[in-house]
Structures are given as C-alpha cells and as structure tokens.
Amino acid sequence: MNYQETVNYLKSYKDLFYRLEWLNNKIKGIKSIGYENDSIGSYKTLNDYLDEKCQIEKKMATIEDLIGKTKDYKQVLVLRYKFLEFMTLEDVASEMNYSLSQVKRYYKEGIENLTI
Helix, strand or coil: CCHHHHHHHHHHHHHHHHHHHHHHHHHHHCCCCCCCCCCCCCCCCHHHHHHHHHHHHHHHHHHHHHHHCCCCHHHHHHHHHHHHCCCCHHHHHHHHCCCHHHHHHHHHHHHHHHHC
16 A cells, blocks of 8 residues: 555544444344335344444454554554544644644654555
C-alpha cells in the first residue's frame, strides 16, 4: 500500500465503528423473527446481524493491530488518537502536550512506517 491507501484504510475504521454501533443497537432491538409472507424484500435474521458484527470486529482488530506494529510509541499514540478515537491532530497535540508540528511529524512518520 502506498501512503494514501494506508491513510484511507485507517480511516475506514471510523465507518466500521459506526456500523458496529448500529448493528449492536439493531441486535438489541430484535425481539422475535417474523414469518410473514412479504414480497417487499428479504429480512435479515439475528444470525445475519451477528455474522456481520463478527466480520466488522475482525476488520477493526486488524486495523488496531496494524497501528500497534509501529515501533515508535509516540507514533502509535498519535495514530490511535487520530484513527481509533477520531480526534483531530490539533486535539492530539493538546492531549499529548506537544506542538502541532511535532504531532504532524509523528503522524507522517507513523503512516510511512505502516506503508513499508
């Protein structure tokens, strides 16, 4: 993967997170399965939702593991804050008590280390 592909891959975590949240709410809301003969479309069963949830959790774990493989702990923190906690780089700089330029450097180096 090149630099931009890596960034896009890490950004996909946010979409997976929100889909997982939606699935969890959907699973909690399922009370029973309806067996009506409806020609509008097919219904998803609880097992369908649970399978999708499992797949999403695996994808999210893969992204988390990828970020954890960065050797520099400061880069790991920046990437975790940015992609797993959805913070802006300005917020990351404030959280870590670093300058924005330092955080941007850790961010860029972290992404470059992941693309190798």
